[in-house]
Amino acid sequence: xxxxxxxxxxxxxxxxxxxxxxxxxxxxxxxxxxxxxxxxxxxxxxxxxxxxxxxxxxxxxxxxxxxxxxxxxxxxxxxxxxxxxxxxxxxxxxxxxxxxxxxxxxxxxxxxxxxxxxxxxxxxxxxxxxxxxxxxxxxxxxxxxxxxxxxxxxxxxxxxxxxxxxxxxxxxxxxxxxxxxxxxxxxxxxxxxxxxxxxxxxxxxxxxxxxxxxxxxxxxxxxxxxxxxxxxxxxxxxxxxxxxxxxxxxxxxxxxxxxxxxxxxxxxxxxxxxxxxxxxxxxxxxxxxxxxxxxxxxxxxxxxxxxxxxxxxxxxxxxxxxxxxxxxxxxxxxxxxxxxxxxxxxxxxxxxxxxxxxxxxxxxxxxxxxxxxxxxxxxxxxxxxxxxxxxxxxxxxxxxxxxxxxxxxxxxxxxxxxxxxxxxxxxxxxxxxxxxxxxxxxxxxxxxxxxxxxxxxxxxxxxxxxxxxxxxxxxxxxxxxxxxxxxxxxxxxxxxxxxxxxxxxxxxxxx
Amino acid sequence: xxxxxxxxxxxxxxxxxxxxxxxxxxxxxxxxxxxxxxxxxxxxxxxxxxxxxxxxxxxxxxxxxxxxxxxxxxxxxxxxxxxxxxxxxxxxxxxxxxxxxxxxxxxxxxxxxxxxxxxxxxxxxxxxxxxxxxxxxxxxxxxxxxxxxxxxxxxxxxxxxxxxxxxxxxxxxxxxxxxxxxxxxxxxxxxxxxxxxxxxxxxxxxxxxxxxxxxxxxxxxxxxxxxxxxxxxxxxxxxxxxxxxxxxxxxxxxxxxxxxxxxxxxxxxxxxxxxxxxxxxxxxxxxxxxxxxxxxxxxxxxxxxxxxxxxxxxxxxxxxxxxxxxxxxxxxxxxxxxxxxxxxxxxxxxxxxxxxxxxxxxxxxxxxxxxxxxxxxxxxxxxxxxxxxxxxxxxxxxxxxxxxxxxxxxxxxxxxxxxxxxxxxxxxxx
Numbered sequence: 025x026x027x028x029x030x031x032x033x034x035x036x037x038x039x040x041x042x043x044x045x046x047x048x049x050x051x052x053x054x055x056x057x058x059x060x061x062x063x064x065x066x067x068x069x070x071x072x073x074x075x076x077x078x079x080x081x082x083x084x085x086x087x088x089x090x091x092x093x094x095x096x097x098x099x100x101x102x103x104x105x106x107x108x109x110x111x112x113x114x115x116x117x118x119x120x121x122x123x124x125x126x127x128x129x130x131x132x133x134x135x136x137x138x139x140x141x142x143x144x145x146x147x148x149x150x151x152x153x154x155x156x157x158x159x160x161x162x163x164x165x166x167x168x169x170x171x172x173x174x175x176x177x178x179x180x181x182x183x184x185x186x187x188x189x190x191x192x193x194x195x196x197x198x199x200x201x202x203x204x205x206x207x208x209x210x211x212x213x214x215x216x217x218x219x220x221x222x223x224x225x226x227x228x229x230x231x232x233x234x235x236x237x238x239x240x241x242x243x244x245x246x247x248x249x250x251x252x253x254x255x256x257x258x259x260x261x262x263x264x265x266x267x268x269x270x271x272x273x274x275x276x277x278x279x280x281x282x283x284x285x286x287x288x289x290x291x292x293x294x295x296x297x298x299x300x301x302x303x304x305x306x307x308x309x310x311x312x313x314x315x316x317x318x319x320x321x322x323x324x325x326x327x328x329x330x331x332x333x334x335x336x337x338x339x340x341x342x343x344x345x346x347x348x349x350x351x352x353x354x355x356x357x358x359x360x361x362x363x364x365x366x367x368x369x370x371x372x373x374x375x376x377x378x379x380x381x382x383x384x385x386x387x388x389x390x391x392x393x394x395x396x397x398x399x400x401x402x403x404x405x406x407x408x409x410x411x412x413x414x415x416x417x418x419x420x421x422x423x424x425x426x427x428x429x430x431x432x433x434x435x436x437x438x439x440x441x442x443x444x445x446x447x448x449x450x451x452x453x454x455x456x457x458x459x460x461x462x463x464x465x466x467x468x469x470x471x472x473x474x475x476x477x478x479x480x481x482x483x484x485x486x487x488x489x490x491x492x493x494x495x496x497x498x499x500x501x502x503x504x505x506x507x508x509x510x511x512x513x514x515x516x517x518x519x520x521x522x523x524x525x526x527x528x529x530x531x532x533x534x535x
Numbered sequence: 536x537x538x539x540x541x542x543x544x545x546x547x548x549x550x551x552x553x554x555x556x557x558x559x560x561x562x563x564x565x566x567x568x569x570x571x572x573x574x575x576x577x578x579x580x581x582x583x584x585x586x587x588x589x590x591x592x593x594x595x596x597x598x599x600x601x602x603x604x605x606x607x608x609x610x611x612x613x614x615x616x617x618x619x620x621x622x623x624x625x626x627x628x629x630x631x632x633x634x635x636x637x638x639x640x641x642x643x644x645x646x647x648x649x650x651x652x653x654x655x656x657x658x659x660x661x662x663x664x665x666x667x668x669x670x671x672x673x674x675x676x677x678x679x680x681x682x683x684x685x686x687x688x689x690x691x692x693x694x695x696x697x698x699x700x701x702x703x704x705x706x707x708x709x710x711x712x713x714x715x716x717x718x719x720x721x722x723x724x725x726x727x728x729x730x731x732x733x734x735x736x737x738x739x740x741x742x743x744x745x746x747x748x749x750x751x752x753x754x755x756x757x758x759x760x761x762x763x764x765x766x767x768x769x770x771x772x773x774x775x776x777x778x779x780x781x782x783x784x785x786x787x788x789x790x791x792x793x794x795x796x797x798x799x800x801x802x803x804x805x806x807x808x809x810x811x812x813x814x815x816x817x818x819x820x821x822x823x824x825x826x827x828x829x830x831x832x833x834x835x836x837x838x839x840x841x842x843x844x845x846x847x848x849x850x851x852x853x854x855x856x857x858x859x860x861x862x863x864x865x866x867x868x869x870x871x872x873x874x875x876x877x878x879x880x881x882x883x884x885x886x887x888x889x890x891x892x893x894x895x896x897x898x899x900x901x902x903x904x905x906x907x908x909x910x911x912x913x914x915x916x917x918x919x920x921x922x923x924x925x926x927x928x929x930x931x932x933x934x935x936x937x938x939x940x941x942x943x944x945x946x947x948x949x950x951x952x953x954x955x956x957x958x959x960x961x962x963x964x965x
Contacts, residue, residue: 336852358854367852375852378845380912389842390853392835399834404779443853 029054029219030108030188035074035086037243044070045084045243052188052221052236057214059222059234061259063489067243068223069113072190076110077103091187107187111177113196117165124148124161127180151179155209171202178209189213190221195229196322207233225320227256227527239263260523272495273467275474279498280311282349283482284365284451289343291331301327301338303506309451309482314473316497316514317486318522324506325486326370329453333367334360347450361390366449368440370456370486372433376440379429383421384410386428386439391447413442418468434465441472452476453484458492470496490519502526572906572921577799579925583932590935591928594810597803602718602882604927605816606631606875607894608920611901612827613871615919616864618902619831621844621911622675622682624865626689627872627898630667631891633697634660634876639707639886640700642714653714661873667693668869669862676861690895698888708885718881720815726752750805751812758804758813761821762797769793816878823871827916840864845912900947901926904954925950 030052037045045067052058062068073079075088077097088095090106097103100110117126124144133143148161157175165173174194181189191210195203210220210233224230230237237254239246239262246262291302301324309315317325330337332345334357345352347363354360360367369375377386387410388395395406410424417438421431428439437457444452454473458466473496477483487493493500493514500517502510502525510525584591591600610627617624641647641656649655671689674680701707734747773789776782807813831837842850843857851857879890905922907914926947933943 333852334854356854356856357852358856361854369852374846375848378842378849378912380845380908381841385838385842389838389850389855392838396835399836401833401835401838403833404775404781407781408779 027054029091031089033087035084037070037074037084043243048245050238054219055217056235057210057220057222057233059230059237061225061230061237062240062263066240068240072110072192076100104184109181109184109186110190111181113193115173115177117173119166122162122164123176126165127183151182154182155179171198188219192223227259260520273471273474277498279313282308283311284309285346287344291338292340294338301506305508309484311482312477312480314477314483314497316493316500317503318493318500319503323503325503326455329367329455361447364450366444366447367453368444372436372440377428377436382425382427383439384424387413387442387446390443413446417442417472434461437461451482455486490522572918576921576925579928587932587935591932594806597806598810598814600927600931601814601817605820606878607897607901608820608923610871610875610898611919611923612823613868614898614902615914615916616840617868618907619844619914620840620864624686624868625895626686626693628891628893628895629690629693630872631876631879633693634664634873635880635890636697636700636886638877638880642710643707653711657877660877661870664869664873665866668866672862672865676858701888704888706885706887710884715881715884716815718816718878721812722815724751724753724812748809751808754808754812762800766793824920831916841912897926900951904951906958
């Protein structure tokens with residue numbers, strides 16, 4: 025005796041140059057826990073943003089029917105109003121406000137704008153009891169741990185009389201114990217009749233609580249599995265089961281000696297000093313070799329790369345870095361660049377580009393010495409360098425005087441790449457080099473990587489897209505929770521093997 | 536950094552080859568902001584020329600205008616870099632006041648012997664200014680304390696020290712004439728005057744002041760050299776572009792720009808020459824402006840400051856030592872504040888407790904009128920200088936017109952707001 029609470033039909037969402045979702049269907053029944061799984065970038069979060077009104081009605085195609093009514097949300101407010109509440113991966117709490125203030129932020133018990141704190145605190149207390157959090161409502165958010173913050177978020181959702189609770193990777197930053205508690209809470213809610221959607225790529229968790237699993241891949245729904253058919257193997261196959269056709273340029277690797285070696289690398293969190301983010305990592309790259317680092321989001325790959333690159337992340341960094349067998353000092357970015365190491369960031373807008381400046385100035389920024397003498401820039405030399413790289417990396421722009429902020433994602437990425445190619449590195453670390461760019465631009469980036477490897481550069485590619493790693497690398501390290509949990513030749517590797525290494529790594533930690 | 540400045544020789548919309556008339560249009564639009572600013576200055580000057588019945592452009596008034604506003608423009612050069620790097624400095628007026636007091640005490644009160652020589656005192660004062668900049672910049676750069684707070688504290692501290700140094704409300708002076716020359720002096724006429732029209736002699740056999748036309752020839756020669764150099768370097772940069780296969784801005788546009796610029800410059804030179812010649816402080820200012828244009832446009836350190844202001848994280852990850860760079864920007868600001876303080880003291884001939892009071896706001900306004908962005912990363916030296924002159928001309932013109940000081944403030948505020956709204960509107964349109 026179940027009825028459908030939510031029906032999403034033929035949802036298609038297009039971004040400039042990318043089709044993020046195509047004809048996705050999702051049907052959730054009242055009172056169930058419905059898990060949505062898929063690789064990073066498969067479209068899970070986009071789907072939830074469509075559902076919650078972050079992408080307003082009209083910016084996508086397809087229908088949303090909630091409790092028998094067709095919905096056209098103009099913003100989050102509309103979806104929350106009828107009881108759909110989403111809790112995002114990055115918590116949206118104000119750290120310097122109290123629990124009570126956060127729970128009722130924008131929704132305070134007030135008469136004519138004067139807040140009734142007693143009523144707020146009483147209500148907060150009741151909500152905290154429901155989620156099993158024993159904290160004073162006056163405690164500041166910054167003084168409680170991430171696990172408890174997650175519970176505050178849920179309490180906040182409950183305060184809105186939620187009918188459908190959506191949790192986006194709720195356990196990504198939680199410890200094992202907190203994760204278990206959270207999952208128990210979900211099951212408790214289910215007993216009380218609440219419907220939840222759980223987005224996760226931790227398959228053991230999905231296995232434990234989900235009544236149904238919908239698998240999304242490349243912006244499409246692959247299948248929805250009922251409880252009895254849920255198994256890790258089945259889900260993994262479904263998640264990654266696409267063919268590797270000619271989406272990657274052919275190359276013949278010519279691999280030489282070890283160029284770059286990291287030994288026993290450990291890094292602690294910059295704020296939470298007791299948290300070890302990178303745990304005794306060893307890695308090496310050979311001349312002309314493309315090495316991949318696979319892993320899920322939050323595995324510590326970016327932190328690892330940035331801690332290597334001039335200690336741009338973390339503290340209490342220990343370990344040794346060897347370039348051609350000799351230990352090198354890379355304690356600042358400029359020293360790393362001098363030692364001919366380059367890092368192309370995963371977040372080009374925040375860490376890669378000066379968006380209010382044009383292509384020419386961005387391309388030469390990491391190697392101004394290369395276009396100047398005695399601190400005076402040679403305009404003509406800079407001009408020819410910029411035009412040269414614009415051709416080499418095929419940046420599509422009206423001229424090198426176009427602002428980088430007005431370029432498409434793919435072309436922005438090529439500008440960042442050009443910047444680091446002009447710095448002439450021996451080792452190039454590429455962090456998610458194709459994130460958020462269209463298929464055509466991806467191919468161009470792969471071609472550039474292949475060409476660099478052929479020139480004898482050593483290359484590390486960090487990517488959450490496993491087919492990409494399998495398609496362009498020679499050897500793959502698998503990272504999970506700050507550790508290297510696997511290493512395999514790309515020729516032996518498969519998406520299943522990588523997934524298994526990750527899942528086992530997680531299992532090992534739990535036991 | 537996104538637009539090239541109009542007067543700089545290498546300017547123009549440098550496009551790839553093979554685009555014909557589009558270049559002319561884009562050359563105009565990319566430089567619209569700066570052409571617009573210079574046109575605005577000219578319009579404002581013509582307006583006051585009219586409303587003051589021709590007083591504004593009188594040689595004696597032009598000299599006054601320069602001498603009254605030079606310290607704002609000198610400090611605006613430093614402030615431009617501070618604002619481009621994403622910070623603000625509220626302490627410059629107080630630092631200027633303090634340095635003026637320090638200079639006066641050293642020259643007049645304290646028994647320093649040969650150390651009280653104006654040149655020695657000036658050098659010491661510039662060094663002290665740099666040290667003040669370093670002290671403030673240290674907290675901003677290395678401890679990430681917001682510049683607004685650090686320099687607000689500095690504003691209070693140095694105003695207080697300035698007043699304490701001068702012993703409460705009194706002023707200290709008079710300062711030596713050789714020191715006052717920094718502000719109120721004129722360059723010597725080494726060539727000798729040229730009398731074009733002899734002055735009219737009145738019945739008593741005395742010459743009537745201001746009649747006739749005698750030119751300060753050294754000023755004329757310097758002016759001609761500057762104009763010729765401007766045209767020569769402009770042409771050379773064009774040639775270089777063309778030799779490398781890049782199209783420069785269209786030739787007619789270049790010619791018009793150079794001719795108009797030269798004509799304006801020569802007009803001002805003749806005005807100065809017909810009075811007492813080039814004010815020393817104008818020469819100092821001219822050298823500093825050229826230096827800062829060069830640093831911001833051509834030198835790696837200038838480029839790095841813009842990159843840091845545009846995206847500090849990206850700059851850091853490109854190997855730029857953003858902490859040290861921030862410190863240098865504030866040291867530079869400190870030195871220029873000190874120079875501003877010396878100029879104020881030299882003009883007044885004494886140090887007063889209120890010297891430079893509130894001038895930080897004029898300096899900051901000049902930079903924003905000149906098109907700098909409060910978010911950092913955007914702004915031009917020439918813009919800040921023109922912005923400073925716009926403020927100065929408005930002060931001067933309204934004073935001659937007899938506009939009440941209260942209302943002068945209102946007008947200046949409206950002009951600042953209008954200029955920034957104009958900028959934001961243009962940006963959104965683009």
